[in-house]
Amino acid sequence: SQQGEEDPQALSIQEGENATMNCSYKTSINNLQWYRQNSGRGLVHLILIRSNEREKHSGRLRVTLDTSKKSSSLLITASRAADTASYFCATPSNTGKLIFGQGTTLQVKP
Amino acid sequence: GAGVSQTPSNKVTEKGKYVELRCDPISGHTALYWYRQSLGQGPEFLIYFQGTGAADDSGLPNDRFFAVRPEGSVSTLKIQRTERGDSAVYLCASSSPTGSPLRTDTQYFGPGTRLTVL
Numbered sequence: 001s002q003q004g005e006e007d008p009q010a011l012s013i014q015e016g017e018n019a020t021m022n023c024s025y026k027t028s029i030n031n032l033q034w035y036r037q038n039s040g041r042g043l044v045h046l047i048l049i050r051s052n053e054r055e056k057h058s059g060r061l062r063v064t065l066d067t068s069k070k071s072s073s074l075l076i077t078a079s080r081a082a083d084t085a086s087y088f089c090a091t092p093s094n095t096g097k098l099i100f101g102q103g104t105t106l107q108v109k110p
Numbered sequence: 111g112a113g114v115s116q117t118p119s120n121k122v123t124e125k126g127k128y129v130e131l132r133c134d135p136i137s138g139h140t141a142l143y144w145y146r147q148s149l150g151q152g153p154e155f156l157i158y159f160q161g162t163g164a165a166d167d168s169g170l171p172n173d174r175f176f177a178v179r180p181e182g183s184v185s186t187l188k189i190q191r192t193e194r195g196d197s198a199v200y201l202c203a204s205s206s207p208t209g210s211p212l213r214t215d216t217q218y219f220g221p222g223t224r225l226t227v228l
Contacts, residue, residue: 043219045217088153098143098153
């Protein structure tokens with residue numbers, strides 16, 4: 001089963017613009033993670049935010065977490081064509097398995 | 111160092127056949143996960159190994175699916191009597207658990223095996 005919804009399902013922007021993706025989840029969490037996937041294959045871990053954190057930065061990535069609303073957002077600033085990919089949020093269960101959202105497909109046009 | 115590898119990268123089979131998908135985790139990683147991803151969806155959990163034992167197999171859809179990890183390293187996902195609905199990308203991930211109850215361990219994913227059942 002999927003953890004929740006991500007929106008938008010698809011996003012198309014011009015290079016240099018910012019991209020914002022949102023994720024909602026259903027259950028209480030210890031942390032929330034964002035992954036990137038190119039061409040429908042292997043996922044790459046981008047960033048992890050703990051439940052007691054509200055915002056975290058990594059390079060051009062900014063993640064926020066609102067546990068009261070059970071939602072998170074991923075902001076990619078100054079996007080590049082190479083950022084074109086699918087982005088997923090995921091939360092770990094108490095056994096460590098990840099429960100993923102449905103993902104946002106981002107296209108960055110050069 | 112080498113990442114997670116999966117073989118084959120693509121597998122085409124006929125309905126009713128048996129298939130095996132292999133995962134080589136990162137050396138030293140004791141935790142290994144299998145996920146399945148259908149087109150346009152996020153990955154869905156199948157099974158989790160800690161060492162040689164399956165610690166959580168709650169995601170296996172039915173008894174046609176089985177996975178092993180006999181020596182605590184390589185794992186094989188086995189699907190009997192394949193059905194067209196089994197067509198998906200099968201992803202493997204490994205991690206080195208820190209034992210943190212906050213479950214902050216990063217999972218490293220392989221490139222996946224694309225299974226097509228005709």
